[in-house]
Amino acid sequence: MFNFLPMPATITDVRQLTDRERLFTIRLDNERILRHRPCQFVLISLFGIGEAPISISSPPVDSGKTFELCIRSMGNLTNAMHKLSVNDKIGIRGPYGNGFPIEKIGGKDILIVAGGLGLAPLRSLIKYVLQERGRYRRVILLIGAKRPGDILFREEISEWERDPAIETHITVDAADPSWTRHVGVITGLFRHIDIDPLKTIAAIVGPPVMYRFVIREILAKGVFEGNIYLDLERRMRCGVGKCGHCQINGIYLCQNGPVLSYLEARKLQEAL
Amino acid sequence: MDVTIEYTHIDRFIRGLLSHYDVIAPVARDGRFIFDRIDDPAAVSPQYDTTLLPPVKWIYPNNEVLLEFDLRDITKAAVIAQGRPQALTFVHPCDINAINLMDDILAEEPSDANYLTRRRSTVIIGYECLGPCKENYLCFDKGCHITYKGFDLFFTDIGGRYYVHVATEAGREIVEEDGIFKKAAYDDWVDLMKARAERKKGFKKVIRGDMEMLSHHLKEAYHNEIWDIEGKKCLSCGACVIVCPTCYCFDVSDEMCPDMEKGVRTRRWDGCQLRGFCKVASGENFRKDAAERVRHRVFKKEVYLKKRFGRSGCVGCGRCIDYCIAKISIIDIFNHVMDRVRENV
Numbered sequence: 170m171f172n173f174l175p176m177p178a179t180i181t182d183v184r185q186l187t188d189r190e191r192l193f194t195i196r197l198d199n200e201r202i203l204r205h206r207p208c209q210f211v212l213i214s215l216f217g218i219g220e221a222p223i224s225i226s227s228p229p230v231d232s233g234k235t236f237e238l239c240i241r242s243m244g245n246l247t248n249a250m251h252k253l254s255v256n257d258k259i260g261i262r263g264p265y266g267n268g269f270p271i272e273k274i275g276g277k278d279i280l281i282v283a284g285g286l287g288l289a290p291l292r293s294l295i296k297y298v299l300q301e302r303g304r305y306r307r308v309i310l311l312i313g314a315k316r317p318g319d320i321l322f323r324e325e326i327s328e329w330e331r332d333p334a335i336e337t338h339i340t341v342d343a344a345d346p347s348w349t350r351h352v353g354v355i356t357g358l359f360r361h362i363d364i365d366p367l368k369t370i371a372a373i374v375g376p377p378v379m380y381r382f383v384i385r386e387i388l389a390k391g392v393f394e395g396n397i398y399l400d401l402e403r404r405m406r407c408g409v410g411k412c413g414h415c416q417i418n419g420i421y422l423c424q425n426g427p428v429l430s431y432l433e434a435r436k437l438q439e440a441l
Numbered sequence: 442m443d444v445t446i447e448y449t450h451i452d453r454f455i456r457g458l459l460s461h462y463d464v465i466a467p468v469a470r471d472g473r474f475i476f477d478r479i480d481d482p483a484a485v486s487p488q489y490d491t492t493l494l495p496p497v498k499w500i501y502p503n504n505e506v507l508l509e510f511d512l513r514d515i516t517k518a519a520v521i522a523q524g525r526p527q528a529l530t531f532v533h534p535c536d537i538n539a540i541n542l543m544d545d546i547l548a549e550e551p552s553d554a555n556y557l558t559r560r561r562s563t564v565i566i567g568y569e570c571l572g573p574c575k576e577n578y579l580c581f582d583k584g585c586h587i588t589y590k591g592f593d594l595f596f597t598d599i600g601g602r603y604y605v606h607v608a609t610e611a612g613r614e615i616v617e618e619d620g621i622f623k624k625a626a627y628d629d630w631v632d633l634m635k636a637r638a639e640r641k642k643g644f645k646k647v648i649r650g651d652m653e654m655l656s657h658h659l660k661e662a663y664h665n666e667i668w669d670i671e672g673k674k675c676l677s678c679g680a681c682v683i684v685c686p687t688c689y690c691f692d693v694s695d696e697m698c699p700d701m702e703k704g705v706r707t708r709r710w711d712g713c714q715l716r717g718f719c720k721v722a723s724g725e726n727f728r729k730d731a732a733e734r735v736r737h738r739v740f741k742k743e744v745y746l747k748k749r750f751g752r753s754g755c756v757g758c759g760r761c762i763d764y765c766i767a768k769i770s771i772i773d774i775f776n777h778v779m780d781r782v783r784e785n786v
Contacts, residue, residue: 171551173507173693173706177516198516216510216518217704219695221722243722258515377725404721406692409551413690413713416737417727419745438663439727439737 171409175214175260176201181235183254186321189241190286191251192226196235197261203236205229206268207294208400208428212408213238213246214260221246222405222423224290225264228297239289239321265408266427269294269372269398277370278307282383284355284375285314288321290400291374295335302334309362312339313355313375317348338362355379359386366391374400380441384431397431401440442607443625445599450621455482455530457619462528462564465499467492476529487531487568487596490575491758495686496529497540500559501547507555507693508706522555524562531568531596534588535580535758539686540565541591545750546689555708564611567592571636572643579772580757581644582652599632647772650779656747658782659740667777672732674767675714681761681769682712682738687746687754690718713737739774
């Protein structure tokens with residue numbers, strides 16, 4: 170049985186990531202623990218304004234009792250969220266969605282492709298994989314952003330770039346004079362990587378236009394359709410498969426997704 | 442247990458209901474019929490065509506309050522799930538079939554507490570259709586002009602009196618308390634059978650094809666030209682989905698008291714035919730063409746719900762045809778698809 174009552178929660182930290190995005194650290198009140206999987210989402214509730222679905226950016230085990238949400242100031246709720254600060258109260262429903270099938274990827278090479286705000290949900294997977302690093306073979310991370318100033322989690326990316334445990338490649342569509350790395354769309358990065366197609370699991374999150382092109386690159390490398398996972402975006406309003414906004418053909422993405430394999434997604438005409 | 446009641450006792454019957462329930466009944470309003478809460482038995486019209494909104498909307502109301510909150514302490518927010526005892530009376534089989542489907546949809550886990558609370562405090566008194574109630578109907582093709590479950594009492598007009606099938610304990614309590622119901626005799630049953638034999642002559646099949654195959658044919662017709670044809674006509678007003686007895690899409694929004702401290706979170710009906718239904722904050726609209734939305738409405742009823750619940754989401758009431766100002770008709774859409782299948786075979 171489901172009702173719409175959110176769990177009370179407290180903002181414990183706020184960090185400015187870019188001009189538009191902030192990272193909020195949230196703790197559920199009454200010692201509740203979220204218990205989420207990578208790539209699940211929550212519904213943030215601000216009474217008087219409403220609710221909005223936000224991906225969880227932190228891995229499940231991070232310090233146990235808090236979780237992080239990377240929020241772009243974009244609409245009514247997210248604009249209001251950006252006005253909040255430490256100790257302010259919010260409501261949380263969730264976690265919702267299936268999350269990334271982490272039980273299926275042990276012993277594999279993990280290729281993670283993050284376009285723009287796609288890094289927000291994928292950060293939960295990246296950090297999870299790095300925490301459990303011994304269970305995987307190579308970890309390859311491709312990051313794309315419009316401009317250098319739009320890149321999220323810059324300090325962490327610098328750490329990942331120095332970390333031999335993860336191969337990090339980053340590109341921007343439009344560089345500025347100080348930019349020293351790749352320039353061009355994210356598919357251009359595939360020229361710089363070699364992958365073992367039979368051992369690779371891919372995870373892709375980005376703007377809607379990105380999926381087709383990235384999937385084409387990964388298929389061209391010989392990866393099986395069922396080993397390519399997409400975390401899709403739709404208007405998750407209720408989170409419980411009722412309100413209809415996130416429906417893609419016959420499925421409710423908030424329940425059967427947001428993570429679908431390309432094998433599943435290509436059967437849904439409305440998915441990509 | 443079956444009983445009968447004379448026409449002349451219907452007033453007393455409704456008065457009896459009023460002492461236990463909010464009575465929701467078909468009443469004439471502005472040249473058409475609606476289901477409304479009544480307190481005068483004289484207002485009830487047992488003979489009606491199809492109401493503007495289906496009776497299920499009394500179980501799944503618009504602007505339903507889900508939560509109450511106070512901004513001074515949001516941790517005190519509380520769930521509101523109300524369920525006043527209500528009796529939906531003289532409900533046609535199509536609408537009962539629709540409620541049965543809504544029960545299945547909203548009881549699917551995670552089940553909807555607000556709907557189920559209201560549903561449990563609702564008794565349903567069905568009213569048999571002995572012929573089509575209006576011009577636009579496909580209930581006969583859908584097999585939804587009759588129903589075998591989903592009611593507490595079921596009335597059939599057998600001339601001068603109603604034959605009443607008592608289906609539940611709540612129904613039994615209603616007929617026993619009043620003392621105006623008589624045990625059904627053999628002659629009553631014979632009259633019931635006669636009325637039903639007449640019924641078979643009244644309804645006509647309007648879809649030119651096998652309804653069992655409709656879902657399959659539609660899947661084959663995903664890229665059929667019909668969606669563009671109908672999409673060009675569609676004004677995206679959403680009337681079809683608001684009057685539909687199996688549409689349940691909703692949006693959630695907050696409303697503040699003028700004191701700007703107390704407020705409520707409400708659920709209001711939403712519709713997949715509206716332009717912004719699938720639009721996300723970035724501006725991306727995942728179903729931006731009317732053609733895609735029209736197709737989604739038809740597929741949701743005939744393909745997606747059918748796959749999940751084993752039966753079509755359309756009960757054939759014809760409301761979406763009656764209230765479409767662009768004259769889009771699912772009968773025409775189905776026939777177009779069926780004709781195309783025949784041409785191609």
